[in-house]
Amino acid sequence: MSSAGRLPTGGLIDRARPIQFRFDGRSMSGFAGDTLASALIGNGVGLVGRSFKYHRPRGILSAGSEEPNALAELRSGARREPNTRATTVELFDGLEAQSQNRWPSLGFDILALNGLAGGFLSAGFYYKTFMWPAAFWEKVYEPLIRRAAGLGRSASAEDPDHYDKAHAHCDILVIGAGPAGLMAALTAARSGARVILADEDSLPGGRLNGERHEIDGRAGSKWAATATAELAAMPNVRLMRRTTIFGVYDGGTYGAVERVNDHVAVPPPFQPRQRMWRIYARRAILAAGALERPLVFANNDRPGIMLAGAVRSYINRFGVTPGQRLAVFTCSDNGWRAAADAAAAGVSIEAVIDSRSDVAPALGADLVARGIRIFRGAQVIRALGSRALQAIEVRDHTGRVSSILCDALAMSGGWSPVTHLTSHLGGRPVWSEAHAAFVPGTLPPGMSVVGAANGAMTLARALASGRDAGARTASDLDRTVSDAPLPKADDEPASVRALWHVSGGRGPAFVDFQNDVTAKDVGLANREGYRSVELLKRYTTLGMATDQGKTSNVNALAILASERAQPVAAVGTTLNRPPYTPVAIGALAGHHRGKDFRATRLSPLHEWAREQGAAFIESGAWLRASWFPRPGENDWLESASREVRAVRSAVGLTDVSTLGKIDIQGPDAATLLDRVYCNTFSTLQVGRARYGVMLREDGFVMDDGTTSRLAADHFVMTTTTANAVGIMRHLEFCHQGLWPDLDVQMASVSEQWAQLAIAGPKSRETLTRIVDRQHDISDAAFPYLTAREITVLGGTRARLFRISYSGELAYELAVPAGVGSAVASAIMEAGKDLGIQPYGLEAMGIMRIEKGHVAGNEINGQTTARDLGLGKMMSRKKDYIGRVLAERPALVTPDRWGLVGLKPVDWTSRIRAGAHLIPIGAAATTANDLGYVTSVAFSPTFERWIGLGLISGGASKHGTRIRLVDLLRGTDVEAEVCDPVFYDPKGERLHG
Amino acid sequence: MADRTILNRSALAGLAKPGVIGAPTGNPGVRIREITEFAAITVIARRGRAAEVVEILSRHAGSPVADAAKRAGNASLSITGTAPGQWLVVARGAGNELDNMRADLNGIAAVTDQGDGRLIIEVCGARARDALAKGIAIDLDASVFKAGDAAQTSAAHTGLQIALIDEAPTFEMISARSTAESFWSWLVASAAEYGIEVV
Amino acid sequence: MRIRCPYCGERSNDEFTVLGDADALLTRPSGENIEAFHEYVYQRTNPAGLHRELWYHSAGCRRWLVVTRDTRTHEITNVAFANSRGEGATA
């Protein structure tokens, strides 16, 4: 196609730098400084996509981020990116873009024939059409909907690019680098304040780049460039181009996304594609400008019909024209300026149609002199043409209708201030009849609004309001502001008389282009009772999807108001929420995806476990050794069973470093422990360890673990792995919040100590070989529940605890984390001839079930100490957290679910955790549910499945039979209820 | 006390290998160094004894120590406030000087060994602030965060103590051993575009 | 939301863990009265306006703080250490 739309001269593009790109497979060229949209216009492409529901041909409506129509798929393969607004895509060499939502091709779309989809996708279609019959949903509606409605296709491969997140701080954040924003930033920055100026465009200047105004006698775009250069050179200014402030949050926090490398095909090595910023600003100045509104008339969506301001931008900034024969339809002065700009660029003006009859005579004087047809008090009632605009029908002030041939129509329905960010914290914009628009209402704390965003619609007023706000804000922050003169600029009139809806034309009159919502749909919704704006939005889908109704909301509200015969102010508006424009999920994730989704914690024994060939499993944030496969073993159960047998018959070594460890010191340390544990610790002798149970204040069990007394005023507590952080927080609460008078000092030492469990009948013999000789660990000198500081391997400091989780003679050895792996290797070496084996989480889990120890499955927040068979630990001689509420009637009834052991009657049967306990002969219903299975294991010791469970009546049910029913997996196994301690119930092996 | 005869692995052993990584800028914008030889203790004042602890710590540091988020000390010994009445003391090298301090604090403060549980990294270079801002939310600007300033905060979902040692700028970051690998992954990813020299 | 910790300075709320009504939680009953503990554990007012809340500076100094916050606007008017019952702004 020829460069039909490219003007011979003009624009801020670099004509010396041509750029090649492809659209729907066709090679085209543009220039540096083009957007995809301007380049398409330059290549004479008017039809760029199909609409969401009706598949109507669509062109480019705007020149900015408000674009509802011109959505394209960019790039290909893993970088394919749907729904990108062609109006914001900077052209780069090799850009591949595809139109969306067309089938089979953009020019010929089957679903557009006869408005095939039309009848069934009217307002409220989600709620009406699919009600009946139900079977139609899957077979008919869903496939049709999926084909008919929807936007682009996302990439199916993982995004190869990196995304960043970053933080920035400033005194004053200026949002928008148009004339008001630049002026505000200059004024504030010159005072020495730390300023961030963010603008979504690649080229600061805002409307100055799209219009022909002069400032201080120079082109506005030149003034913007000079102002930008001054700001860029100041050390107290961070200038953020291509950066959208998308959200306002409490406490002066702003979300922003910087498109660092969207304007190149592939980011340079090590550079992010996009960067998400959190900006902390003491003050903000919103200078986001205003968005022009379309006019609502029949077939107003035909390609070639464009906002007047956009026409000006394309001509003045990009040196392209959307047509050769332009007509203008306006209810504001901006339409006339678009006509003047187009005429100056040599575009033929076919007509200017202004719905107002009293237009300032000066506005059109030029055009009248050139003999251009002017209609005042007239309206465009219909557009003609299908894939491109061919003509318009104009109804003049007498009511006579005539046709005018044209291939482009600039329309201006007035401007809506961009108030979005003012309402992110709940502020409601207020209707201004003078502006025929919503203007900012209650503002977020610390924010002021300037320029067109605040209704200052002329250049001179925008500059002045920017200067004033910059100065006021800087002085607020105790900066001294100099009195620089305000640049001189035009202050020409910018009047508007709203025209919400042109009736009388045949054909749909679109209000929301992106969601295919027409004026008729708004009327229908109102008649069907959806009269509130919030309901209107949801019923019609108006204002949803990628553009969030930037060009449609006000028109829709005004039409609704007119349907309701009420002023717009009475109808109100929906609230905007973040994000202002779409934000890629990748940018929100930043670095944190894949293995970096969250921080992974590695044990100090990780290196050792890896050398031992461990199979690792994620357990909370930890990566833990699950089992240690050996040659010839087929599955985890074989490996874990071997590990259990090694511990029960010889010796095993496992990593328990992930347990929480808390150092508790001070004269009142024992008092604090007495108050947080249900059992007593003040009576614990120095050098001894004790198992403790903590309750929550509501009487349920919170956590358990072993706490040892190293000195009269020094304890070390262990918590479960999962609760390590929470217990530290709880202890700090108890100390700081409840009992600040206690002289206690606490420090987490979870990271400091590697902790190894050495378990099995030969554990002492193994340990003796690494413990330094002066420390006697014989049974007499170091009996069960001894805890002492020792040294190992020739002087390495260590703490040795004789405690057992496996039920065997066992020890836990704590050594400084840095030597953890080395000590583990030394123990493996020492125990080699004794048959030592490393064991993992699975073996540990099996042995604790054999031993009837409770773990997270049983300490589940719904069980009391009594339920778990630990009631005897609850002291009656002291106060402690949970003591009083643990005595509540419902927590002490005999039919509470208590811990028991379960073994299948047929010893070959497998049992499942989660199965419900149902009396034999009763139906498997909730009413007959007596409890459930909490933990199961295949016990290599007993060579059968065993389990723990909670059953109504607890220990009183020992010896009875029950069914274990699992309706999900379809199992029903008869089992005997027994004591939960399957292995060594007398505990003789512990003392071995 | 550090009488170790067996291999002591630093938190980043095998990861922080000297060399240049990231963008080949010729002049790396970020230099990273893992401090591998050090001892550390937390000092928590007994109830009502913070003033005495400050005095003792100041004597050992050779400069005033504050009961605040500040880092004091010298090349071999640093004392950083981590909470009211709490400090982290780091002795670079073998850390024998901590034994005297521990004795002086006996009965006045709780002292707890922490050196094995910590990762210490120094980050400096012209782009250090830009790289760190990618995970650290506090204001590290030269006009705000000055030499001797310190903060407890987080980066990349990991708790972190950060201090400015000098205006080069050289930042000291102290974090947990268990998350060292994830932390390193974040730091390298964040600094890569500026070029990194691991020293 | 930004909370000005008396020790660490102003930080975003993601550095903190919230627990709830400070005046309720810091007033643990003594004795055996189940009703009193029931009130203490479960009964809360839910004011639209100023609310004194316990926040734990988990990613900072690990102090429990009493934060006075307007629940309608998130405006924070005072932050103090919990070990002084939220009085003043020092430990």
Ligand SMILES: [Zn+2]
């Ligand atoms: Zn704090």
